[in-house]
Amino acid sequence: MNINDIKIPVPFQFTMDDVGWIEGRVPYWDGFQPTRTGIPRRHVLKDYQAVNEIGKLAGMKICGMFVLGDWDKSGILAKVPYSNKLGKEWKGSPYIRESNSVDKSHPECTPEKFEQELYDIRDFLNSATNLEMAYHGLLHECWDDNGECMSAEFVPPTDFKAGDKSKRGPAPEWYVRAHLDAFLEIYNEWGFKKELRAFTCPGHCLDAWKDGSYTKILKDYGIKYWQEPYITHTIYENDVMLNNMPGWIGFWEAYDINPDKLPTYTEETAGIICTHWPNFLRLDPDLNFENLPKWEAFFNRQADVFGIIISEDIAFAHHQLLFRNNCTLEAVDGKIKIDCSKADEIVPADFDAPIYISVKNGTAAFECEGGVMTKYSERKGHTNYKIQRNGKNDIYLKRIDK
């Protein structure tokens, strides 16, 4: 077997930041407002449905990083320090039950109808097959005692005062817990049901991933996967796996994107790709589904790259990144050895996720020693295989002699 015909492919996984805002853009940018999604309209059920349909086309559960502050109907944020502009005076989301916030472009939508739509969104999310719900934040930013925006939510300045951004994060434990507790309280109050297991800091976390202080807290909230830009290597600590999230799909506030004009990724640029909710949406939500064939073509383009595999969900992506970044291929005695020892040093003894490999089509028949190999998917020029190892051993691929 030729070593160049085999790869441990990079997973291609979408996370989607900032899903959950009720209002996409406030009509003024006064420095006190959170960034939101940038789309100049209210978000509707079709915005969630479109993403779920796009995930289906890829065979991927898109990992939705949720902000839930707009869903706070009972004033939970009033007790969460630095979580909102009004502090203790916060009475709950202004976007629920206030007639003046109902989308002027949809005069038929009354506050009552709108609240019903939120319950419809909840029901949809609870059963959506290809859209995962994950922790992002409350209102994405944090505000000081004067109502001035300080920074992104999980990297506040150490003195909790707006102005000097050089003194930011990681936040103290009480702060992180208060914000995650409130997230869960809103989540449970509405009756969201999905397991929450992933996290990305709003606005990203600077160096906060480095000292281990956050993972000790995150694990108490069921978080198993944490992805951020600039994480240099796979880390497993406090039952949380951390991996790099290398890139953006485009401008964060861009909507009406033409998927045909998005790039074809490479082994170097693929991985966990951070997208932003409006990137999948149209200004007119009735058009949200128009580009589905183009999204399907987009995913097919990525999947046909030898060295990329479409990820099923955020767990698949983290596990495959562990192997991709820490296993080596080596030609030994006419076999290809996949040395997993470095990966095994990172994860606990009972970690047993499968490893996926890609093999160029036309390669002579081969078998696998050290694991159970099954064909996973066929692409234009290569075939993907799933290998479940028999424990912590290396894998050998060997040509079957006729």
Ligand SMILES: [Zn+2]
């Ligand atoms: Zn965000």
